Amino acid sequence: MSQNLPNMLENTIAKIREMVDVNSVVGTPITTPDGVTIIPVSKVSVGFGGGGSDFENKRPSNQEMPFGGGAGGGVKVTPIAFLVIKGESVRMLPVSAAPNTTADRLVEMVPDVLDKVSALIDKKNQPKAE
Numbered sequence: 001m002s003q004n005l006p007n008m009l010e011n012t013i014a015k016i017r018e019m020v021d022v023n024s025v026v027g028t029p030i031t032t033p034d035g036v037t038i039i040p041v042s043k044v045s046v047g048f049g050g051g052g053s054d055f056e057n058k059r060p061s062n063q064e065m066p067f068g069g070g071a072g073g074g075v076k077v078t079p080i081a082f083l084v085i086k087g088e089s090v091r092m093l094p095v096s097a098a099p100n101t102t103a104d105r106l107v108e109m110v111p112d113v114l115d116k117v118s119a120l121i122d123k124k125n126q127p128k129a130e
Helices: 004-019 102-125
Strands: 037-054 067-086 089-094
Touching (some): 004 037, 089 102
Antiparallel strands (some): 037 067, 067 089
């Protein structure tokens, strides 16, 4: 059997590895002038395949059989959210325009509720000015 098919698949996998790295999933942080850091988060889907065959023909016994085949692959990067860091506060902002379920809405509301409760507790613990 020819070594062409394994070589094609190895080359395809190597090319996919070149395209996809950790920066494809968690992007490079972007810092704004007012100190807010934004980090993009993505979902990466990868697929590849290949196939081939050796063809028998009239040939001298010392020659390799002819080979026909192909291989290919693809990468899909889908942005799903942004991490927004401002001071001690970290929030995840999903890319989707509208949450899909009530549970999604509740999860999105948790950081705001925690901020409001924390501010209320801080305000209550401050000494009253006379």
